[in-house]
Amino acid sequence: MSSRFTFNATDAHIIELSKYRQIAFPKNYRKPVQIGIDIGGSLAKVVWYSQNTNSYAATGGRLNFTKFETENIDKCIEFLKEIIKKDNETINLPHRVLKATGGGAHKFNKLLNEELNVIVETEDEMECLITGLNFLVHKIPYEVFTYSESEAEPMVFEEKVIDEEELYPYILVNIGSGVSIIKVTEDGKLERIGGSSLGGGTLWGLLSLLTSAQTFDEMLELSKKGKNENVDMLVGDIYGEDYSKIGLKSSTIASSCGKIFKKKPEERKEFKEEDISRSLLYMISNNLSQIAYLMAQLHQVKRIYFGGCFIRGHPVIMNSLSFGIRFWSKGTIKALFLRHEGYLGALGAFLKHHGNIQEQELLGFSENFTKAERINTTAINAVGLIDIVPKLTYFPLILSDEYHPDTFDLSDPELQKYWIDTFDKNLHKMVDMALSWLHTHFLTNTDNSKSFEDIYRKHLQVLRREPNAYGPLSVRSLLILREQCLHEMGFGDIFEHVKQEEKRTALETLPNLLKKIDALPENEKLSVLIDNVLAGNMFDWGANEVHNMLQKGELNFDSAKIKVKKSEKYFNLNEFRESLELNQYHKAVIFVDNSGADIVLGIIPFARYLLSHNIDVILAANSLPCVNDVTYNDLISIIEQVTSFDKPINDAYNIYGKLMVYETGSGSPCLDLRNVSCDLAEACENVDLVIIEGMGRAMHTNFHAKFICDSLKLAVFKNASVAKTLGGNMYDGICLFEKGEKIIGIAKSKRSNTFNEILEAGRFSFSC
């Protein structure tokens, strides 16, 4: 088994984000390749750090994952040699250190040292497993999930923030060739409390003798088709019924493989290999879950994590382990799985390079699925790369700990299909834009756009099979995945050209528009400004219906104003006006959406109006490009141009600092308020009006978000399904004003306990 990733050391320019220089790995910051390796009985797992070579990555670092068969340790060594050799081209380290764990760290110590010319520092296996697990649980969104096929939605991610007190004590059942069970208590103390020799090696070993299948996947495929009751002796086979007195159902397995010996020798050949496969899979899984449960009981532990390469994200294994834990615990405990289950030890070894926890604590970590390890397999939980990103934080004005960005629960298979289809159907539009971007940049290698199309479509295929493979499916996640794929394939701001053109036109129109507005009677202004915001928001290349009109040049600002109707259900502008007239607000934040008419003709005049009411205004724009959304850099440039001809804006921005521009830390058309840039969060501490604009930010996400201060959501239904679901019509504009629920004390104190440690997932994170 070799890696699907290739180490790519081609140089590339890295966007400088000066604000994060102190916490992210900045452009000129160069870390040598760092490697953590966990050599088990069967597999050698490798985690290594690489400098981020992608132009659109915000930071300099990335963690990569791969594995080799221990039997072929030479291949693994060749691979590591290559990594180190490439790194040596730029940094020559006299004493390069390899952090190694697992039994092979001892066994192959000398070999690694000699072949790689590195100092092999052996780390304790159990410690590495737990270091890796703790890192994943705390840093990676949607790492932990439960799995049960008896539920409509088998895979359920653990979303609730877990307090440290709730987390500890826990046990980790690490299933490799053999099994180790480790208990971890609050003080970080860990103890190997047991193990079992009945592990992955046992199942694969027996099945390789008993069936024609010779790879893990073949065996798992076989077991999916099998019926264990043809091989196993069930309680019903013995009792002819339930043994209800002691709670054994007739379908309970009384004896694994118990039907085989009862047959005459000559008939034993007739057992089907798929039935045997399923029987043995159940045997190993049930047994492990029983031992794990007993250990958990004995140590009074409620949380049982399963890790190790045995699981490999396979539904049948996870379901079986889950079933076991449910069965033995009578439903009181759920088995917890980890998406990076196989890499705990290697990740732990890698992290030992960073003995200094503070260094880790300064960074955020976010998963990037563009090159998910299992994109070609049937596995349901994919392992992506982990990008090292600036630390993000919770938006301080969210009311509830139960905040969840996504408006729509895509657990309905029909809805899942609809959205995946939608993204699939319209993929070609993105490809066209990407091609044209290549063209504009005089790049002739059109393979990249093909790769982008291929890779995104492959992900969509994975999601068709297992919608929650990358965390819970949402429109937001589909959008982010698309952006990630674009960036991973080397595309920059593919709407650059469109945005430039629209900006130019809009800025030409703006002076006149401002004059008209200033001339309106005071009591009519607000209504017109809101109409303009909604009309401007029509200029959305990300909305498929609108994209066509825009491409054909069928839309201008005036036609947009006619097209957009006021929503009957979500339009309470008068309430907002009343609050505004009472001079209740001192500082507003506006999460802005598209470039062009939207920002220039819609938002800037509206912000100018708020400023005129003595309200400070923060404009919060994306850090990274995404469709035709206005980026922080775009916005700075626009505002600077506006200051040149509009005094109120110039005064507010340049003289009084009452108009401010911040970046959100995001690169998504949606808005996850659990992860905004720390600077924005800080600037918003005393905000008393939150305004969110656009379909992605105020409909797909945050439609139900509640704030501790008043809020206003402005958007247009540009998707029929969304309109229908929320009870609107196509091209209805919403103006949804909601009073804040001011229970700051509770909301804040509760959050501050946990969000810093738990929820600082990265800017590319589409989940947390």
Added chain:
Amino acid sequence: MSSRFTFNATDAHIIELSKYRQIAFPKNYRKPVQIGIDIGGSLAKVVWYSQNTNSYAATGGRLNFTKFETENIDKCIEFLKEIIKKDNETINLPHRVLKATGGGAHKFNKLLNEELNVIVETEDEMECLITGLNFLVHKIPYEVFTYSESEAEPMVFEEKVIDEEELYPYILVNIGSGVSIIKVTEDGKLERIGGSSLGGGTLWGLLSLLTSAQTFDEMLELSKKGKNENVDMLVGDIYGEDYSKIGLKSSTIASSCGKIFKKKPEERKEFKEEDISRSLLYMISNNLSQIAYLMAQLHQVKRIYFGGCFIRGHPVIMNSLSFGIRFWSKGTIKALFLRHEGYLGALGAFLKHHGNIQEQELLGFSENFTKAERINTTAINAVGLIDIVPKLTYFPLILSDEYHPDTFDLSDPELQKYWIDTFDKNLHKMVDMALSWLHTHFLTNTDNSKSFEDIYRKHLQVLRREPNAYGPLSVRSLLILREQCLHEMGFGDIFEHVKQEEKRTALETLPNLLKKIDALPENEKLSVLIDNVLAGNMFDWGANEVHNMLQKGELNFDSAKIKVKKSEKYFNLNEFRESLELNQYHKAVIFVDNSGADIVLGIIPFARYLLSHNIDVILAANSLPCVNDVTYNDLISIIEQVTSFDKPINDAYNIYGKLMVYETGSGSPCLDLRNVSCDLAEACENVDLVIIEGMGRAMHTNFHAKFICDSLKLAVFKNASVAKTLGGNMYDGICLFEKGEKIIGIAKSKRSNTFNEILEAGRFSFSC
């Protein structure tokens, strides 16, 4: 699999032992056949009661054991039909009840009811298992043992009397096709606390697919030859060394069968089936012991019994389970095994016929190995029949709870070999006697003596392989087994003729001898009487050296007196004389030995002397015939003849009741003072002098016995090995007087707690 026992309903006369009529099943007492059946997933186990048809059995009842494959339930039904049919010939029960348990009790309920025309009463499986286990633990000597091949003597029987408080709580791990784990607490409450589907069915099923072996025994044979390290991945294979930090040795199995998958597919055929067998055996055993240990920890239980047909007394299985428990518990807990391990449920079901516990409590149960189930197998722990016998009890004058009848510890393999050889070499003498007995009784079927020879020799072969197969090997056990085999083959009192002849001669001599003694000066009498006892004790057909002399007519009373020398080491007659002269004794018991000169010329004059010192005398003789030992019936007849010519004996026996004859409850040349008849025990409560006579009773056994009153041991070394071991010469007579250690209070109170419940093993018991 069919039974090795055949149900034998041929009628025969049953010895009437009037004294036990009330507690044993007397001659005319007729119980219908009672059957308990436990139908598991693979095996149907049957326990049934049968009327004892053997002439020399003391009582009317016997429990028999057999099993069938559940797959062939028809064979089992045929067998039961036969039993019931035979029984119907004598007792016609309108509503015959079959007690059934196990899953099949439900599944085959209708079938059993229709085919056997019985009322099938289904009993709860877990309850039956525990009822059976408790019965065995409490009633059957040497039922429970530990096993560890790392000890010089792997099989160690649990001899210490276990208080109820120590016994409970315990868990039973019942390993059949699948596994049930049951916890039993003091109040008799039982709970199935868990189980496992990895049981016997799993091992046999997998091995039947993976090896050419197709029977249990073939598989176990294979596994004995195998090396699991060729198949299993050991800690050392991964680490290259111990993983000492967490206490894993390099030889610990990290992954069962973990080396298989690492090989290339084409090389996997090369794994040896014996190695795979051993690996899987370890896998199942280690896993079960781990689960059992975890359950024991969880429930704070110290005693773990393993039962069920998986174990089948096979050393490799027991050793592996034991090793597992030792390993997981770090040596704090030992696995406990049961000789009747496979019959717990069936026995429990059988006992449900006797809902009335009082009825059970009145009886003693003793194992009889003559038809041990496994005489032809390599199994080490044989399961015999269980005879229902009168209740026996502890001899009340024993000093210590640590009393053990056997003088010689036969754990030395050389000593074991010597005694087995001795019994083997001299077997022909018994066969000759048996033939001559057949002849005297005009019985011409000499096959019986051949069968006796065959069966005893077979047992000796089993014991050569596994000396402790039937409980700890001792001279006593070899002697009893020989007697049991004789009786089982239908032989009665084969020394009847010899005894009659010797009695006649001795009685002719007695009057004259008594006159001579009476004429002696008072201070010379005792010495002469003791000389006579020792000379008389030479007339022992059970002692091989003497047997030859006796057969050739080379020995008479006078020549015997010359032959017997006083032991230098063990002859303190003067001390006894001093105590006697102080008139310290009021009641003596003499455990007598041989018929003929021994009892008539040795013991009777000595008893007469004690009577003359105003000491009441109890003569305690065997209940059942055994070599030329005087039986209770023999002794009654002798005393009655003596009363006809000797006034002191007549007065003491017939008028004042100062001379009494009791039976011991035994049929052995040895004496186990933990099991004497209740009447004798009661009569001895106020005895202040215990006299034990003979090599079997005072040398092979009881040589080291200590009493709370004074005691006198009288015997002659008639075996060179015994003489050498104890430090004497051949034909040395010993007269060993020991002062009692009068700590009655403690000794009695301690005993009364336990001996009634625990140690009432039967008269044929050679162990307890």
